[in-house]
Amino acid sequence: MSDALLEVRDLHVEFRTRDGVAKAVNGVSCSVDAGETLAVLGESGSGKSVTAQAVMGILDSPPGRVTGGQVLFRGQDLLTMGAEHRRRLRGDRLAMIFQDALSALNPVLTVGAQLAEMYEVHQGMTRRDARARAITLMDRVRIPAAKDRVGDYPHQFSGGMRQRIMIAMALALEPDLIIADEPTTALDVTVQAQVMDLLAELRREYDMGLVLITHDLGVVADVADRIAVMYAGRVVENAPVRDLYAAPAHPYTQGLLESVPRLDRKGKELHAIKGLPPSLVNIPPGCPFHPRCPRARDVCRTDRPPLFPVAPGRSSACHFWKETLDASRS
Amino acid sequence: MRADGGAVLEVRDLVKHYPLTRGVLVRRQVGAVRAVDGVSFDLRRGETLGVVGESGCGKSTLARLLVNLERPTAGRILYKGEDITRLSGRALKAVRRNIQMVFQDPYTSLNPRMTVGDIIGEPFDIHPEAAPKGDRRRRVRELLEVVGLSPEHVNRYPHQFSGGQRQRIGIARGLALRPEIIVADEPVSALDVSVQAQVVNLLERLQDEFELSYVFIAHDLSVVRHISDRVAVMYLGRLVEAGTDAQIYDHPTHPYTQALLSAVPVPDPSVRTRRDRILLVGDVPSPANPPSGCRFRTRCWKARRRCAEVVPPLEVPEAFRESGGPAAHVSACHYAGERRVVPAGDVGDARDVRGAGDAGDVGD
Known part of the structure; x- marks a missing residue:
């Protein structure tokens, strides 16, 4: 594990809210190797975006606060390093793509200026050189007539084009790792396909690590190598994508896969997971999934399951992972 | 499959243009956004017709036309043979009772200052003939139960519910007047998958129980296949293809x-x-x-x-x-x-x- 590009160890994040302390992230551990695509899958409130923000150091704090754990980037702990050092890594070695490009881009600066800024600030380029690089970059993410559009403002682009500009900005300094938080959720499906294709292609070309944060089981199946499933601020299953889809080893993962309607066949009734995700202010004791779990027994209500190793590179936080796995294989 | 033949709604050459104007004092029309531009289809009794398309294709405008929230620029919508686009007053009100809508966003489609009981009971204020006054409380509690919420929650406010529960409230309101047709505009797209499945199952159960016909509008093709008997694909204001779910998905x-x-x-x-x-x-x-x-x-x-x-x-x-x-x-x-x-x-x-x-x- 020591050669991992990014390794998150037992990360904890809390938010102070009016209703009490919301435990958004409760001991997340995961890692990404160079050139690997890790999908972090979860529903709203599972802590997937907060984890990404804590890794990038852009958590809203207050009210948010990292209360424990390590984030090792090439072995260096980002959480303990100086703010200036961390700022230099950000953008240069690790970059982020956000869901909503319209609010992530500055509306009063041209896209060219925002792209060029990366080179001016990090590499000390002259304005003219930086602008030329910005145009090359826009070409690279296939924005038509980049030369003419470099002076346009974000609102003059369509949703798909704006997302390409965000990708361009993340790629500008050829980072080692990109964290993409729901990069295509706001886009139509034909545009989503274009953008995901571009992202996957560029990832291969630059041999970057990619952390893809998403709620879409379809997108994960399309692009990811490995997947970490999150529930109530924890990783509940961690596995190579093919293994997980073939036979999930956690009842939550199993429930998710069964509750998705399929394009390629018409099922009868969908298997819904009963109940609702827990409130982060009041997470159930033991396994946080037990109130909704069809396999829950007494031990699940009292003992928090750790991530049990299931196979090399695969783990599940379920006391009954073995019977879950056997059941999903049959 | 569930459909038994007769059309409850016949849509013919439906057109909705929104004028684009220029000038402040003298406004003149310089063009039009052709949101819906010549759409025709039948909705059969007891069936679910899925309408899919990407943003801007006009599917939400179509939904608003079907429930008479907008008047079409041209074309007809026949409900049991009667053109409802020209109705007004009492006749329109009577038709509206039978064609109800479920909206996409469970956060903005419920009045935050009204209790759930008032929200679900409001249709009875508008259509008092649907339920005698003394009976309304009971009807509301019944509706809550039908959509899988606890009748005890009748005095709570929308913000006390999760997204999925709010969508159930919206569905209960749509059901209150026992309509024949429900037009649902992206009813599950704001929900997480595990909750989405619950609401989709609920819609299917209610359809059988109340013999409803659905127009189910969505951008998620997998959900549409799951719930629809027939599917129509929309692009830039027009239908480009329509057929049974197997015809569209397996033989486009x-x-x-x-x-x-x-x-x-x-x-x-x-x-x-x-x-x-x-x-x-x-x-x-x-x-x-x-x-x-x-x-x-x-x-x-x-x-x-x-x-x-x-x-x-x-x-x-x-x-x-x-x-x-x-x-x-x-x-x-x-x-x-x-x-x-x-x-x-x-x-x-x-x-x-x-x-x-x-x-x-x-x-x-």
């Missing part, structure tokens, strides 16, 4: 439908490499200035000169008229051709389901 003949289906990610990593992917270039043109002829031609790999000159009618393409089979359904393309783009999943399982579906749909 319009290039746009094919591209749309091929772009949907399938939750199965094993099909990753063997999928037929069609990547469209460019964006959807503006509905204020749609392309001549076929509106999809600017992004279509099959486009030829004829596509720019002649608007392709929505009819069964000549090539399939003789042969019949599942490809013989209406498709607005001059060069319609079958292309299979949805990969077969777990082969055994999927075949069974598809075979059954085809057998049931042949007479359609």
Whole structure:
């Protein structure tokens, strides 16, 4: 594990809210190797975006606060390093793509200026050189007539084009790792396909690590190598994508896969997971999934399951992972 | 499948243009956004008609026209043979009782200052003949139970509920007057998958229980396939293809439908490499200035000169008229051709389901 590009160890994040302390992230551990695509899958409130923000150091704090754990980037702990050092890594070695490009881009600066800024600030380029690089970059993410559009403002682009500009900005300094938080959720499906294709292609070309944060089981199946499933601020299953889809080893993962309607066949009734995700202010004791779990027994209500190793590179936080796995294989 | 023939709603050449004006004192019309531009279909009793399309295709405008929240620029909507687009006053009110709507966003479609009981009971204030005054409280509690919420929650406010629960409240309100038709505009797109499945199941159960006909509008093609008996695909204000779910998903003949289906990610990593992917270039043109002829031609790999000159009618393409089979359904393309783009999943399982579906749909 020591050669991992990014390794998150037992990360904890809390938010102070009016209703009490919301435990958004409760001991997340995961890692990404160079050139690997890790999908972090979860529903709203599972802590997937907060984890990404804590890794990038852009958590809203207050009210948010990292209360424990390590984030090792090439072995260096980002959480303990100086703010200036961390700022230099950000953008240069690790970059982020956000869901909503319209609010992530500055509306009063041209896209060219925002792209060029990366080179001016990090590499000390002259304005003219930086602008030329910005145009090359826009070409690279296939924005038509980049030369003419470099002076346009974000609102003059369509949703798909704006997302390409965000990708361009993340790629500008050829980072080692990109964290993409729901990069295509706001886009139509034909545009989503274009953008995901571009992202996957560029990832291969630059041999970057990619952390893809998403709620879409379809997108994960399309692009990811490995997947970490999150529930109530924890990783509940961690596995190579093919293994997980073939036979999930956690009842939550199993429930998710069964509750998705399929394009390629018409099922009868969908298997819904009963109940609702827990409130982060009041997470159930033991396994946080037990109130909704069809396999829950007494031990699940009292003992928090750790991530049990299931196979090399695969783990599940379920006391009954073995019977879950056997059941999903049959 | 559940449908038993007769049409409850007949939509004919429906058009909705929003004028674009210029000038402050002297406003003159300089153009129009052609949100819906000549849409025709039938909704049969007890069936679910899915309408799919990307943002800006006019599907939400269509929903608003169907429930009479907007007046069409032209065209007719016949409910039991009567054109409801020209009705007003009492006659319109009577029709509205029978055609209800469920909205997309459960956060903005419920009044935050009203209790759940008042929200679900409000239709009874507007249509007092639907329930005698003394009976309303009981009816509201009953409705809460029907949609799977606790009747004890009748005095709570919307913010005390989760997204999925709020959508159930919206559905209960839609059901209050016992309508025949429910138009649902993206009813589950704001919900997480595990909750989405609960609401989809609820809608299906209610359909059987109350013999409802649904127009189910959504951008998620997987959800639409799951819930729909027939599916219509919309692009820039027009229907481009329509048929049973098996005809559209397994035997699409319009290039746009094919591209749309091929772009949907399938939750199965094993099909990753063997999928037929069609990547469209460019964006959807503006509905204020749609392309001549076929509106999809600017992004279509099959486009030829004829596509720019002649608007392709929505009819069964000549090539399939003789042969019949599942490809013989209406498709607005001059060069319609079958292309299979949805990969077969777990082969055994999927075949069974598809075979059954085809057998049931042949007479359609």
